[in-house]
Every structure is written in structure tokens, then in C-alpha cells.
Amino acid sequence: MIREILQNQEILLDIKNLILNFYTNRGQITALDGIDLKLYKNESLGLVGETGCGKSITALSIMRLIPAPPGKIVQGEIFFDGKDLLKIPETEMRRVRGGKISMIFQEPSTSLNPVFKVGDQIIEAIQLHQKLGREKGKRKTVEMLEKVGMPDPKDIINRFPHELSGGMQQRIMIAMALSSNPKLLIADEPTTALDVTTQAQILDLIKELKKDIISSMLLITHDLGIVAEICDRVAVMYTGNIIEHAELKTLFKSPLHPYTRGLLDAIPKMNAHKKELGFIPGTLPDLMKLPEGCKFNPRCPHQMEICLKKKPELEEVKEGHFAACHLYSI
Amino acid sequence: MEGYLRALFKNRISILSLIIILFVIGLAVFGPYFEKHDPLETHMAKMLRPPTGEFPFGTDALGRCVASRIIYGARTTLLAGLVAIVIGAVLGTFLGLVSGFYVGKVDNLIMRGLDVLLAFPYFLLAVVIVAALGPSLNSIMIAIGIWEMPYYARLVRGSVLSIKEKEYVEAARMVGEKDSSILMYYILPNCISPIIIMSTVYYAWAILMASTLSFLGLGVQPPAPEWGVMTAEGREYLLFAPYLLFFPALFVCLTASAFNFLGDALRDLLDPRLHMR
């Protein structure tokens, strides 16, 4: 609170104690176990974690895109622009989706409708949220395509998705998402499905767009390298909880949580001397059979007695640096 | 596993189908111990009695107890269907495996041959086979088996085509497995699931076919009790002893439907899971 006032940062998105369960034939899975997350205006927040940590689910929850059976938000609030998104009616939420909050997904080839021309898909998005006529919509589309660096936009609008490469499809997605000037852009693993050189192009594009159209962004990824390039702050997730969050430099230079340290160690260093790669022993736990106490304890090199019994709370260990670990509990 | 059973029970039609199936099987297996009347024994004095006390389903024109005939008929019908689909499954699976694995000319030959079989209206096919072998239970079991064969072959061929491209098959080749071993240990075991699921549906068809063919006089011959035969016999008396036709027809209908619904439910349940890892 004090920090916010001091640094004059307004909160754009405030997730409070979000608990989400999935009820399946095999039993109940708690996908999100009490998420507390704040995203400030004009900030890019990276949400990092491995398979099953719940990062994509968090994004889908914000957009209220979780299929209602089998999923159910049991508790929590998601405040955006002053309103609790979980309580507004669906008609209002639809205006938020694609309007005030836009999302781009991992697989551009399946996110675009294969039977419609690319231009038409963007125009549709523009018409829906900005109530522009078709002609104005077309002009805006060409404008957006230029902004995302598409060569020859007037030709591209008449193409179908399958005629374009992965990188170009992703640019289309970005153009569509940004056409409504959203307050928040959620990018869910936007470059994971792309080649390294294409990924570089897209990351470069996002960096450029951050200077003008993109105001606030939530970037979801498993790749800490991408986070380092684009984000201002980072939050790390593990099996449904946020276990650490801090400013970018702080997290990379002095990570607190053993899991974060493990993740950073697991990145191959270009100047490594030995043929050895860091790793975290053990495997991600089965979400049906989570360990007691701190869910990371079986794999943690600093496991203590209390870790087996009590789940650690997310606390502010240093200024602006939060971690959920008994090593730092007061 | 228990998850699947639990999900199965959530669907009311599945529960109903399961109850009917268990009831009919129970009837076939345990019925004879409870039903005292001999299905073949005639009591001319008691003929055409409506369903009451001693004869819960009534008696037919020859004074035979309809209830006991239904019970013994259950055995015949259920068994006939089973043998038929086993014949169809064994032949069809073999053809599907060969066809899908070797593709090319062999595949074309087999598939076009099966297409010819499928082009026959199924009664015509059955009539042709029965005419060659003479009307009997065995003949119709073979006829139905041959009729079911292309469906199994197509199903298996589809599975084989997709499994063949999987990395574990390539890995099998790398460690030196012969083609026959690959079919036996790598491809076939992974095809079993769809075979079993579709068999419930194919079984429903087989039961219907068996009864229908017997109804037409091509299969089980009177005086053997069989639901189709009994339905045929009951036609004559429809106006004044409707129960004679009603009961056997009802049982055929219920049993075939129950297996059909169960098969559908199983397929819906297991299908998406087949795609998840």
C-alpha cells in the first residue's frame, strides 16, 4: 500500500484469494489455491511456472472463460477498473472481453477461424467493440496491420490463416487484440509455438508496441528468458499458488524461494564450463495427491519440519519482494 | 476405472440400460432354476390362457408357458448374438490389421472386397448364406458374423493406421521387432479398446438380426423357444391373444436398446479419454 502511494502506481487488476476447483470423474482438483495478484497500470507482469502450475488457468479466470462444469470458482474476487469481474453479468463481461481486456493465445493456427479471411476476422473484432462501420473498420484494420509490422497489409487482409506462417498468424492475433485499445493485454505463451528466430521477431514487436499501444500486459510463460526481455515484475507459480513475486531485477539477482532458484539454475548458461545442467530433483506432484504443508517440500533442498506441516503464506520479505517460504517466515 | 463407472452411473439411461442387461442375463442364467414349467411341454387343455398366476406371461396356442419360453429363449438369443460377434470380430480384426498395416494393394483388395459385402442389403446376404447352409441357429450365427465383419475391419483398420505412425512402433522397429510381432504386441493391444466399445453396439445389432432372421423362419426353427420365432408365432393371434407377440417382441426391443445405449454411453465416455494421452 505504502509503496503504491510512494511510487504513484495505480492498481489495474487486483486478484484476491482466488480459489478454483475442477470436479472430474477422478476426483476434485484444486487448480488455483488462493491466488493474490496485483497488476499496476503501465506495467508488464510476467507470470511464470511449469506445467500444471495454474498460470493459464489464472488468465482464463480473469476472462471468465473457465468451462463451468467441470470448473468452479469457489472463492475470490477479481477487481478490474473498480469492478469485481466475477460478479458482473455475462453481457457486461462480453464487452470487457476483447474490449477492455484482450488476450492472445499460444497456438495462433487454432485461434484463428480457418474459414474466414484474416481481414474479416479483425474487422469483426473492431466492429464489435468500437461500433465502426465496415469501411472505417477496414481502414483501421490496415492501420493495425501496419502497426504490427505486416508486409503489404492490403493484400494480407484477403488471405486465409493457413496461407500465412506462424509468425504472421501471431501478428494477426496481436493486431486483433490491440485493435480495441485494451487497458490490459493478456498474452498466454505467445511465442512457445514459434521458432526461435520468429520468436525474436515477435518479442521485438511486443517491445515496440509497449512504447505506444500496449499499456499494461500480463505475460504468461514458462521461459524466464522471455520474461527477462519484456517484463517489469515477475510472479512465480507452483501447483496453484504464487510462491514468489518481485521486480524483475530483484527476482533474477536475488531469488528467495528455493523453487525460483532451482528454475534459474536450470537455465543453461552460455559460458558453462562443465557438461552439466541444473535441475530440481523429483517431479511435479500429481494435483490429486498433493503433499501436506508446503507443496514444494519433497523437492526442496532446505526442507524443515514445519514445511511438512504448515503451508507457508505469501509475505513481504523485503520491500516489494514477496515469497511464500518458511525460510523467511517471521 | 472407478471414475468411469461413476460417470456411467450419472447418466440415467445408462443406469436403466445396465439394469435391463443384468436382468436379462440373470434371466438367461438363473431363470431355469426358478421357472418350473418346461418350455417345450404342451398342455392342450390350457392353451391361450392370458397372463395370470400359474402362467405369468400366459400360454401359447400349444399350451406352452410363455414365460419359460422367454427365459430359455433368452439363452438362445444372447448366445447367438455373442457367437456372431465373435466370428465377426475375429475375421474383421484380422482383415483390418493386415489391411491397415500393409496398405497399398492388399489394403485396396480387402477394403473393396468388404465394400462389396456391405453393398448387399443385409437380408439378402443372410438369405444367401442361410440358403447355402440350411436354416438353423448355426447358419444365422455365421451369416450375422459375416455381416458384422466389415464393420470390425473398418474400425480396426482406422486404429491401425493411426497407431502405425506412433513413435513406439518406430521404436519397436529400431529394436528389431518383426512385422508379425509388431502387429501382435504393439498394434493389436492398443486397438482393443475401441473394439470392445463398439462390440456392445454391434451386439445389439446381432441380437436384433438373430431375432429377425428367426422371425422370418431362416434361423432357429420351431418348436425351439427363441424370441424371434415366438414373435412370428404370435402374429396369428395378435387380435385375441396379443401377449403372445407382445412379450417376446418387448424383450428383443428392450435388450437390443439397452446394449445400444450402453455402447453409446461407453463410447462417449471413453472417446475423449482416448485422445488424452
Next chain:
Amino acid sequence: MNQILIETKGLKKHFAIEKGKNAAVVHAVDGIDLSIQNGETFGLVGESGCGKTTVGKTILRLIEPTEGQIFFKGVILLSLDKRELRHFRINMQMVHQDPFASLNPAMTIKRIIGRPIEIHEMAKGKEVKEKVDALLQAVNIDPGWKNRFPHEFSGGQRQRIAIARALALNPKFIVLDEPTSSLDVSVQGQIINLLVKLQKEFRLTFLFISHNLSITKLISDKVGVMYVGKLAEMATAEELFKNPLHPYTKALISAIPSTDIDSKSRRIILKGNVPSPTNLPPGCRFHPRCNYKMPLCEKEEPKLLKVNGEHSAACFLSD
């Protein structure tokens, strides 16, 4: 120790797609000359569609090459008939990318690892069980679990089982096709470190195929960079990253997202996309995207030539 184990000369694999009017040929592998020394790890990197996996499978003759020769310790692989090849496969094995698809779901781990031993009659009865136990221990999997099925194991564990299977026949050469790409970051190290350990223990030679340059550099002795079916550059791992010659290699290296926050290196951003392997540009296939393009590059295709020592590049700039 310095003998060449695997050598390819002019290796090509072309796939014909469609017939008649729309006939096209995919030049998946379009002339690869490489040699791998005994005990060495050769890293083959490139982006999707460059043909690296096809090279691996062609060397093992899982896919038959269209042209070219493959030598295994001097033996001409393409001269072996089907029966001889089946027998020869004892010497070379493969670990696939997807651990969820490379193990037969209907077989226990015991059989998956034991079958190769039985087929080639390397042991009988109880000996097979002992060998399976030893292999499982070598990859850090509890032998007590050998009666379980693949779906009961995690991705990392399955990959280790796949490695155990590859080792079952005591091969000299193993092709590792993106062995860690399907695994979580925190687990990749387990597999990499295991492979390094096993290489020393069993004196293995690896062809390590990957799109991840960082991991490839870590584990490889020599690295080859592929671009749409051809080798753009080849050098020792150290040399390639210290002194990349081909513009594509430079772009690839600079494209790696770095976690070193303080470094302010400028990124090389390539324009355009990877060309379609059915419709290659004339001359050097990289020229449409190259920042150093010369007129010669549009007409002639550069050959992979030695620049110094072990370092070769296919680029007119380094001639």
C-alpha cells in the same frame, strides 16, 4: 579413439507430395556431409522444418535416403538388406522426442526394455530380468517398478526408460531426437546429466538433435547448424558460439532470450520467414533474409567449405 564412427556423404531425402498437377518435392534433407567421431557428441541444431530429425532417421535407415551414402565404422549401411539391417541395428539406437508416445502403453516397462534383449538373443530367462534391473538402475529408476505401465510414470521418468531401452542392446551410437523438448525446464537437467554420465560409462557416441541452442552447446563437442535441408555451418561447440561465421548462425545465437539482465546486446532480427522446402529461392537459400546479401548469393549456392581447422561454413562471405 579418434576414429570416425559415423559418416555421411551427400545425404539427401526428398519427399514427393501430391501427384500430377500439384506435384511437389519436399527437399527435407538436401546434401549433408558430416562425420561423427567415436565417443563424441555431435549436436545438430536448426528450426522446425530444417530437416534435422530426418537426418537422424535417415542415418538409422528408419527412413530410406533418396541419395547419398552412410558409413558406420566403414560399413556401407545402404548395402545391407532388410535382414542384415535388423541385425545391424544392435549398434545404433534412438531416443525419441515425445516420451508419452515412444513407449508402448500396452507393455510393462520390463517387457519394453526386455524385448530388444530377447529378440537379439543376448540373454535368456533369468538373465534378461537381471539385465533389465541393471539398465533401470543405470537410469535411476527403481527396478521394483518394472511391472508398471508407462502411463504410471512422469515425462522425465518415461524418457529415462526410453534411454534404458536404447541402451539394452549395448549400442555404440545413439540418435537423441530432441530428448528434452517435451519436458519441463526443471527436469531437463536430470536427463542431460544422465546422458553425459552414460556416455562416459558406456563409451557412447551421440547425435544430439535439438532446436535449443543453449542445451546443444552444453552437451555437444561439435555442432552443425541446419537451414532448410542443408548445413549452414559446422564447428566445435566452443568455436561456433565464440566465432559464428554464417549470418544465420549469428541470428540464431542472438535470438536466444537471455536471462542476463545486465547484458545489453543488440538483437539481430531476421526479416521474412523460413522458405517452404518445396519452393526454395535460387542461389543461397538464406539470401532473402540475409543482411549481408551480395549479388553472387542470388545466383549460386555456396558450398560447405573449411574455413579454419574444424570450422566450416556455407557462405560466400567466409570464402
